[in-house]
Amino acid sequence: MSAILRKIIAPGGIPAWGIRVIASRTYSSSAGGKEMTVRDALNSALDEEMSADPSVLLMGEEVGEYQGAYKVSKGLLDKYGPKRVIDTPITEAGFTGMAVGAAYHGLRPVVEFMTFNFSMQAIDHIINSAAKSNYMSSGQISVPIVFRGPNGAAAGVGAQHSQCYAAWYASCPGLKVLVPYNSEDARGLLKAAIRDPDPVVFLENELLYGESFPISAEALDSSFCLPIGKAKIEREGKDVTIVAFSKMVGYALQAAEILAKEGVSAEVINLRSIRPLDRATINTSVRKTNRLVTVEEGFPQHGVGAEICASIVEESFEYLDAPVERITGADVPMPYAANLERMAVPQVEDIVRAAKRTCYRSVPVAVNA
Amino acid sequence: MNFTSESSGKRIPCFRVLDDNGYPIAGSIFEQVNKEIAVRMYSGMVTLQIMDTILYETQRQGRISFYLTSTGEEAINLASAAALSPDDVVLPQYREPGVLLWRGFTLQEFANQCFGNEADYGKGRQMPIHYGSQKHNYFTVSSPIATQLPQAAGVAYSLKMDKKDACVVTYMGDGGTSEGDFHAALNFAAVTEVPVIFICRNNGWAISTPITEQFRSDGVVVRGQAYGIRSIRVDGNDALAVYNSVRTARQTAINEQRPILIEALTYRVGHHSTSDDSTKYRAVDEIEHWKTAQNPVARFRKWVQGNGWWTDEYESEFRSNIRKQLMEAIQLAARKEKPPIANLFTDVYEENAPNLVEQERSLGETIKKHPQDYPSDVPL
Numbered sequence: 001m002s003a004i005l006r007k008i009i010a011p012g013g014i015p016a017w018g019i020r021v022i023a024s025r026t027y028s029s030s031a032g033g034k035e036m037t038v039r040d041a042l043n044s045a046l047d048e049e050m051s052a053d054p055s056v057l058l059m060g061e062e063v064g065e066y067q068g069a070y071k072v073s074k075g076l077l078d079k080y081g082p083k084r085v086i087d088t089p090i091t092e093a094g095f096t097g098m099a100v101g102a103a104y105h106g107l108r109p110v111v112e113f114m115t116f117n118f119s120m121q122a123i124d125h126i127i128n129s130a131a132k133s134n135y136m137s138s139g140q141i142s143v144p145i146v147f148r149g150p151n152g153a154a155a156g157v158g159a160q161h162s163q164c165y166a167a168w169y170a171s172c173p174g175l176k177v178l179v180p181y182n183s184e185d186a187r188g189l190l191k192a193a194i195r196d197p198d199p200v201v202f203l204e205n206e207l208l209y210g211e212s213f214p215i216s217a218e219a220l221d222s223s224f225c226l227p228i229g230k231a232k233i234e235r236e237g238k239d240v241t242i243v244a245f246s247k248m249v250g251y252a253l254q255a256a257e258i259l260a261k262e263g264v265s266a267e268v269i270n271l272r273s274i275r276p277l278d279r280a281t282i283n284t285s286v287r288k289t290n291r292l293v294t295v296e297e298g299f300p301q302h303g304v305g306a307e308i309c310a311s312i313v314e315e316s317f318e319y320l321d322a323p324v325e326r327i328t329g330a331d332v333p334m335p336y337a338a339n340l341e342r343m344a345v346p347q348v349e350d351i352v353r354a355a356k357r358t359c360y361r362s363v364p365v366a367v368n369a
Numbered sequence: 370m371n372f373t374s375e376s377s378g379k380r381i382p383c384f385r386v387l388d389d390n391g392y393p394i395a396g397s398i399f400e401q402v403n404k405e406i407a408v409r410m411y412s413g414m415v416t417l418q419i420m421d422t423i424l425y426e427t428q429r430q431g432r433i434s435f436y437l438t439s440t441g442e443e444a445i446n447l448a449s450a451a452a453l454s455p456d457d458v459v460l461p462q463y464r465e466p467g468v469l470l471w472r473g474f475t476l477q478e479f480a481n482q483c484f485g486n487e488a489d490y491g492k493g494r495q496m497p498i499h500y501g502s503q504k505h506n507y508f509t510v511s512s513p514i515a516t517q518l519p520q521a522a523g524v525a526y527s528l529k530m531d532k533k534d535a536c537v538v539t540y541m542g543d544g545g546t547s548e549g550d551f552h553a554a555l556n557f558a559a560v561t562e563v564p565v566i567f568i569c570r571n572n573g574w575a576i577s578t579p580i581t582e583q584f585r586s587d588g589v590v591v592r593g594q595a596y597g598i599r600s601i602r603v604d605g606n607d608a609l610a611v612y613n614s615v616r617t618a619r620q621t622a623i624n625e626q627r628p629i630l631i632e633a634l635t636y637r638v639g640h641h642s643t644s645d646d647s648t649k650y651r652a653v654d655e656i657e658h659w660k661t662a663q664n665p666v667a668r669f670r671k672w673v674q675g676n677g678w679w680t681d682e683y684e685s686e687f688r689s690n691i692r693k694q695l696m697e698a699i700q701l702a703a704r705k706e707k708p709p710i711a712n713l714f715t716d717v718y719e720e721n722a723p724n725l726v727e728q729e730r731s732l733g734e735t736i737k738k739h740p741q742d743y744p745s746d747v748p749l
Contacts, residue, residue, distance in 0.1 A: 094553025
């Protein structure tokens with residue numbers, strides 16, 4: 001296959017498949033030099049939204065007196081009082097159901113799950129009530145609720161505390177599913193989620209809470225909001241597209257650095273949103289690079305990578321120069337021992353090797369101009 | 370060392386106003402119901418009976434896909450509704466259409482929902498009997514059992530924040546009290562001190578599971594205390610007892626900002642639904658007994674007629690009137706168009722998602738290209 005100059009679809013142009021191409025460059029890193037941890041970013045977003053709208057409530061286990069199991073809600077009880085920051089009894093089904101009912105009647109609850117693993121005890125309320133009510137009631141019952149909390153693997157917490165729920169929730173119509181990576185994502189997406197009239201599942205990551213990222217002045221403004229459903233190109237490249245979300249974005253960026261030293265220019269896409277999935281950005285990128293690696297921590301079968309692969313095959317098949325590579329967690333419940341755990345989640349080397357495989361699998365001609 | 374016994378030995382007594390023959394029990398204290406309300410309650414109970422009979426038959430004839438009756442529970446339906454104000458928010462299970470009827474939902478509106486036609490407020494999205502009406506403060510029926518209970522606590526929390534002179538009323542059956550959501554809801558409502566009334570229609574059966582296999586406690590009323598909730602057991606087939614207890618519960622819930630649990634004892638005369646044949650698991654004479662000797666409609670009729678507010682002539686005239694109205698409503702509902710296909714894609718989100726807009730467009734094109742594969746009588 002000789003290198004063919006691919007026609008680049010101009011923004012706004014609509015090819016036969018009907019994909020709208022949208023320029024997806026959003027706020028780039030700041031020139032201001034300020035840094036913020038993801039935890040503080042989430043805290044400030046909650047604070048600002050609660051201050052701006054008295055119908056916003058936060059509820060969950062340990063969110064009040066304890067300042068949050070991961071201290072994300074630090075200071076909020078003192079500031080807004082026990083009627084708006086509610087320490088609930090231990091019943092996910094109870095407080096989720098209660099929050100859904102409150103949302104039905106005009107409040108805007110933010111429900112915190114200590115980890116999304118525990119959301120399974122409340123999943124009927126999330127799916128059968130929150131996600132489907134607007135549809136089933138033909139618009140009479142809207143559910144402006146946010147379900148947030150840490151998702152995916154932490155470190156050494158075993159099978160029942162490490163599952164990634166991105167694929168499960170994102171398969172459900174009626175929900176929106178967001179996956180912030182850095183502090184800017186955390187602020188912009190959480191604010192957007194709280195303002196959104198539809199139910200939003202907001203998947204954070206425990207290991208990212210303490211990580212500090214540069215943050216721009218505009219991201220610090222209280223009106224800052226990121227659009228839901230738009231991915232961000234974290235690093236431009238031309239040889240292979242690496243799509244990731246949440247913590248794996250950091251790994252993908254590290255992999256891109258390593259690949260650059262070996263002459264492979266990787267484009268890293270931070271999904272930011274799993275539902276709606278920004279297929280346009282992913283497809284545009286793959287049409288440019290002709291190679292794709294998807295990265296996720298979750299289980300492989302029916303995962304996010306599977307959906308992205310299907311989207312590419314449906315819409316950009318002839319642009320692929322190599323089969324799509326999926327990097328996922330191992331198909332086992334998460335083991336505890338550190339060495340086993342390391343083998344069960346993607347590592348930077350896995351991404352590097354996958355990207356290289358896609359680059360060598362096609363007939364070795366010069367990569368696309 | 371003293372273990373508290375698993376049972377107190379004595380069953381919690383049941384509040385009653387009328388005896389089996391519709392006479393006020395000597396010494397019973399109750400708030401009087403005036404003629405207007407009594408007649409409206411009674412005629413509502415009769416309407417519900419007729420609606421159930423005819424719509425059940427309509428399913429049997431294959432004209433609607435599903436139906437479930439409230440036969441035997443008319444008193445709970447209408448009397449509890451009569452005791453509430455229109456501002457009180459109702460979260461039903463599914464055997465409480467009488468509450469919606471009391472609030473003004475018309476026979477035509479009921480029929481439209483069952484037929485899923487274009488006039489259905491639910492836009493044809495829900496199976497029959499899943500009524501809902503925002504303007505009547507009646508939340509759309511949701512099938513999974515007991516999910517409405519913690520949600521009711523949440524709605525009550527919202528009312529409490531707004532300091533409204535209103536409460537939430539939510540219903541469940543005896544089977545629903547086994548769900549985890551029941552326990553979470555009661556506990557939650559007690560801890561957050563919200564104005565919600567939990568009404569349990571203990572009708573003896575959860576499809577084929579009798580209450581002897583549902584729980585080991587003295588019914589449902591005893592559980593209230595376990596959660597710190599004031600509770601009462603009431604004769605659910607005594608319209609005046611139901612009316613009185615709900616009135617008092619409402620006042621307490623609002624004035625004291627606390628939840629209340631009401632266990633209304635009754636009997637599910639009908640099958641669970643059109644997908645059930647209850648003669649397979651219970652005795653036919655048991656059903657007959659409750660249908661005749663313990664019929665709540667007949668019992669209340671005796672009291673209403675005893676006061677001179679109703680006669681046998683009114684009865685036959687009223688019944689034939691309602692029957693006629695309902696038959697017309699059904700004919701009209703059956704003839705109305707089905708909802709347009711565009712309704713398939715709206716309301717998934719508040720604003721239509723681009724992928725759904727695309728799918729709708731694509732479906733439209735496919736139908737145009739292959740009209741022979743699609744029903745010609747369904748509008749786009």
